[in-house]
Amino acid sequence: MSLVSIQFLLFLIILIIVYFIVPKRLQWWVLLAANVVFYAFSGVSYLAYILITSAAAFIAGMALEKTSLQGQQLVAEAADSDRKKSVKAAITSRKKLIVAGAVVISMGIWGVLKYANFFIDNINSVGRLFGGAGNLEPVNLILPLGISFYTFNAVGYLIDIYRNKYRCERNFLKFFTYISFFPHIIEGPFSRYDRLSSNLFSGHRFSFDRLRYGALRVCWGYFEKTIIADKVGVTVETVFNNFRGYSGLNIAFAMVMYCIQLYADFQGYMDIVCGICEILGIELDENFRQPYFARSIDEFWRRWHLTLGTWFKDYIFYPVSMSRAGQKMGRAARKKWGAKMGKLVPGYFAMIFVWTTTGLWHGASWTYVIWGWLNMIAILSTMQFQDSYNKAKARLGIKTEGWAWQGILIIKTFCLVCLFRFFSYSGDLSAAVNIIGHTFSHFFTNLPGNLSGLFAGMEWKNIIAACAGILMLFVLDVIKEKGKWQEVREKCPLIVRDIIWIVLIVSLILLAGNQSDLQGGFMYAIY
């Protein structure tokens, strides 16, 4: 069921009414039913995959906690420290086995469904390289809805239980409610079990204030998706489908539009789901923090898709950098290059894993891996040359806190993000290289006659609507960046809020989508 559909709006209205009618202790049952209904719309058979992943994580979680408790008892009963050590080692080893088993099942399902054809293509390529036929047939597999998101949530939960961060969930239906929670299943955010469950399973009273704010946020989310993202998406598609017919300026502009499209689409989705959760009284983690105001690529990834970043940090970066291999590398680096490198090298080592998996998570193709590595190289360069960079700034007398320098950094970062996105957009390495090459070699060739020519494929009224929307989004981000959002939200006069409602509703009705139907898909839902 698309979030941008009348069916979903009906579903939501019924859910909200039923949720607040039933007794508070039964509210999570309503959520469970809603999750199953929502998921079933994508295909009843796909429920099997999410059930298997949930069951594997649930059973493993229970087994982990039981093992931990047994271990604690055995350690307490152990006669001496040697015995304690060997018991602890045995328990740790057993827990690792349990986690590994469940992760293999969950990640295995996800890996096979998402990467089978990627591996087949690579095997075929390697086979052809060595003179073989290289004609393994690709398999026809459809990715179940939200598999990338719920699999990672399940694995995160398991690792947290392994680390004894919190107690495991003993009620499978509650655990399944968390895993299948429909607002976060399509495009995230990645929700930690302890944070989400604390308000998912506690009852909530109806609040008129939450309804008002939540509904307005949902409406704004639809505006971002259908007025900004979908509209500028027309230019993106028009230009990139026939890039050789356009100037480099057009292509560069289209890439800027793509970045805006991606942000508005993703943030729009987040606003819709966070708005829904606000109405229900449930708090979801935010996923964006005005990403295009970042002053470095490193900072960008601390503002963009926050929960994915923290997931990779907590479950890949730290374990790898603090692993035996990582520590060994650190010691060797310290010996050879000094203390500073000794501290940085384990991080570099871990980043290779993080950015390779980040790239692959976004798409089953080497282009996405390269995109990940480009981001990694940008971050590593900053880390490695930070001292020299600071010295150069000091020598040149650059006022780093001034708005001009901050502006330069923001623009520089945005340009880098755009450049890297040539790879993630194209999905194909040679296509990406061709487009970048054409952009620079034909930058001033075949220039559009006027400003509206930059918006290739868009009608004038959609250009105006999209530009107005982008301006609104920018103003909103500036307010949030200055930390004034809460103040504005609470002190906003009623009449202003009403005008915003009128503008949003009328805009959505007059401008959203195209004549025959609304575009139903969200971009990050393909992951």
Next chain:
Amino acid sequence: MNRVKGKKIKIILSAVITAAVIAAGLHILGNVLTPPNFNMHIVNDLKKVDASGGKIDMMFIGASRMYHSFIPSVFEEELGIDTVFNFGAANAAYSGTYYQLKDMVERYNPSRVIIGVTMDELTDDEWLRGKLVIWDRLSTGGKLQYFFGGLYVEDWKYTLYAYRFREEITNISYNLEEKARLEATDYASAPTDGFYYGGKGFVTSDYKIPQGHIEINGGREFTVESINSRAVEYLDRCMELCRNRGIEVILVTPPTSMMRIYNMSGYQEVVDYYTEYAEKNGAVFYDLNLLKDREEFLTDEEMVDYNHVNSRGAEIISDIMVQLIKAHDAGEDTSVFFYPDVDSMKADVKRIPAVGCRTIVWEKNEGREGYENALGTAYIQLISMHNDDIIPEYCIEILRSGESEYESLTGWTGDENIILELPADGTFTLRIRARGGIPGEPEAVAEFSSDTVRNGFDLSEYQDLESIAADNALC
């Protein structure tokens, strides 16, 4: 506590006012954006019916072939009935027909209803356009029932005029002017794309197609499996509605072009289906495509397009329908007006009703000297509608850019697979002529633009170009 309560009341009041402003704004926008359309004439005519007692004695209802074929004033005059109305709607499916029928029956209490029944309505999925045309005519109560009973959830947003017609934002001034003119002239009809409103739901055009020049279109294949069960369910509901109200029903298949009859495989099965259906439901069924000697009075010149009759065709059909009703009312045998079956009707067709062609492959030849003389090769398959005893002959002609006369490319030939060398650039018109049957019968003629001819099929479907011409499976 009072302050909190006061704030809540203020917020609720503000929400109500905002909602009211939005609703009013959208209503005004909807009115402004809605372009003039034939439904406005119909609604205006219905107001006059309401003003003069609110009774319609006989109504026609169904899809577009109904509102093109039957002139209400002819029936009023010839049958001596006060009011006849034609509620045919473009792309109407039986579900829409049912809700419209229900609404109109409740409002106007007819004694006789003539329901259009065709292969299209029996098998097609529902068209959004058909649903919305009907929606616009319904009363408020009718709209409510249709909204929850007949429309799909994804159709709901189109009932909001501001949403449905938002693309008209660039035509606001023209729409307002035209609607003002309609109001000022009591909805005097003016041609729109060659069509005009003929009164009480009848819409027509004076355009006619030269005999044999009708395009091949509207082909379909009927099987029992292709019957849309939702369509049958709603047709049943129409019959039940009329039965419960004691309304006499006549089922009628309005006329279409001879080409279309040939282009619909399984047509006899559809006739049999409706014949049996009518008997089972105690109704009368007439397929006006099987009228005797139709080749003499319902030619292509009585058609406005491949599927609908023009004003002259409507006059003829309306007169015939009057005679049928009179004969039926007098208890006479009306089967004498008809051929017994489709084959008998086709046996009287001594010509080729239509000809066409499709380009299987278009290949632009490389390396020819002189850009303006560049040629391409077209592998063309000729198609014609005809009886088995007619052996068609074809002649392909070209009207090149800048020329005033057609030039023959092939002469008369019996081959159906032709390889032609045609200009690769610039425009031309290709004319296909087909003859066969009795000498003196008009030829079938079709013309194709260069763009159409240069659109070939995907070459990857075939191993090589030569096999295409030999591949009879394409026919």
